Amino acid sequence: MVLGNGPAVIWLDAHIGAEGNNRDMKKLFNDQVSASLELPPINEVDALICGYVDDWRAVGAPVKATDTVEKAEALIAEFQDKDVKFICSATLGRLIIPKLVKQFPHILSYYIFCGNISLHLDWAMDYIDCLQMFDHEDNLLARLTKDIAIDFRKHGNHYQELNNLERANECFQHAQTLEERSNKRVGPHHVRDVNYRDA
Template identity: 35%
Template sequence: MLSCIPYIVDDERNVGQYSDHVSVWLDAHIGKPENNRDLKALFRKITQPLEILSEGEEDIDEPMMLDVNILKSLQETVYRLELFDNADICLEFIHANRDKQIFFVSSGSMGRLIVPKIFELPQLQSIFIFCGDISKNSVWAMDYCEKISAMVIHQDDLLVHLTKCIAQYLESKGDGYMENDQTLRAKNCFAWSKKLLLRAEKYGHTRLPNDVKKIEEKILSAETGQQSSMDYQ
């Protein structure tokens, strides 16, 4: 397992510790290193909040973004996407990362076997089933619907659902930092959340104006060091 290489100016700027999430994808075909490389590269870039994919994407803590070597190390070690083609190895990884919040993606066939073993684990944040037959997989998935956020057929739908869920989680991390007066951490988490929401809009060909407006208001509140009238729950 890769270890975290934090960006450290002081503890407040240790961006490798701002969030505690990791994405895990289990698929007998996609999980093999030689398969679907472009697809996996796309998912890794879109869901990685430390990536800057366009000129309009900005982060609050700009000095971190100016150090290319530190940024690359962080992108490869934190907030990453892990791929597996073996259910036992995947399960071992999940159990070994009890300190992480896991966004889990699985094929229908492998999900049917592994979801019953993991859905009650506290580190499971969300489960996504990427399959070719939703009606068939819905039969077994009904027992675990509380944790299954989406069942999708198309890769674009999976990308949008996963990206939005991570954005919402980063927003919740920012809310927690605001409650503890850690405004720099809050600003970064909110900025990352906005970045991912805008990517979800772009790749999902949809509009999320209310979500984007809400996170922009939270960024402004963090910049002024004060909570707005909105509810940070």
């Protein structure tokens, strides 16, 4: 099984995504989901087996914010080899998510960040299997961080299957770090817990 090249986060929002806007929030999200471990280089054989093109562990999950659908689509194309998490406003989500779900199967998780969730349930319910909605940045960040931790656990499980316990442990350690960060934001029981070993 190809593990991919790690996670990436694309955030489409006309206001938040505009250059110069919401710098503190963008920095917070990048800091929260970025890698915390200084890891040795990946063995070339492991890289070939797992399908790695670059060392994603050194950067964690970069958060790329943009303000237009066209720019978001360009980022999606750029990150087609990554495990993409897609955040967007509800207004733009209504336009782009139906298209993305059909055209980009590598995007498995969509997050809507909006002021009033109930105003957007009419279209969002069609995507309930892959879409989550949030009206507060702390809850969004906690969920995103947990979901990226789940991805790292999955990578760790695959490394265990390859009998590469060192790499598996690195993934599990990073997943634990992300889980702890998520819990610090909103508490350990606020965001649904997942049995990562079964992920």
